[in-house]
Amino acid sequence: MTTLSKNGIYKPKILLTNLSIQEPSSVAKAFLDEKWENAMFDEYNALIKNKMWSLIKLPEEKKNVGCQWIFKVKRNTDRSVSRFKAILVAKGYHQKAGFDFTETFSPVVKPTTIKVVLTIALSSS
Numbered sequence: 596m597t598t599l600s601k602n603g604i605y606k607p608k609i610l611l612t613n614l615s616i617q618e619p620s621s622v623a624k625a626f627l628d629e630k631w632e633n634a635m636f637d638e639y640n641a642l643i644k645n646k647m648w649s650l651i652k653l654p655e656e657k658k659n660v661g662c663q664w665i666f667k668v669k670r671n672t673d674r675s676v677s678r679f680k681a682i683l684v685a686k687g688y689h690q691k692a693g694f695d696f697t698e699t700f701s702p703v704v705k706p707t708t709i710k711v712v713l714t715i716a717l718s719s720s
Contacts, residue, residue, distance in 0.1 A: 660690055
């Protein structure tokens with residue numbers, strides 16, 4: 596069997612990468628760096644564009660659910676920085692099923708789900 600290493604083909608090793616980039620622990624720290632601030636604005640604009648929420652009057656017996664920012668540095672396979680990602684998430688652990696919500700919604704469709712649906716559609720026709 597012929598392998599890549601037997602043919603002298605090696606993956607280059609990059610030893611010097613910038614691993615010193617830290618993810619901010621608060622919004623105040625994130626606003627001090629323009630890269631994180633841009634990531635936050637990109638996430639917020641995507642949420643607005645996709646109409647992820649609508650403003651309504653909060654019923655008196657309900658409490659509002661807070662949110663928080665999560666910051667992640669996305670890296671390429673060679674450990675170089677690909678992008679800075681900020682995610683706005685609801686503090687769902689404060690919610691009670693049946694009281695604060697009755698259903699959940701995920702806007703993500705997995706490729707496996709699409710394959711299954713197409714397979715069923717093709718087999719039934």
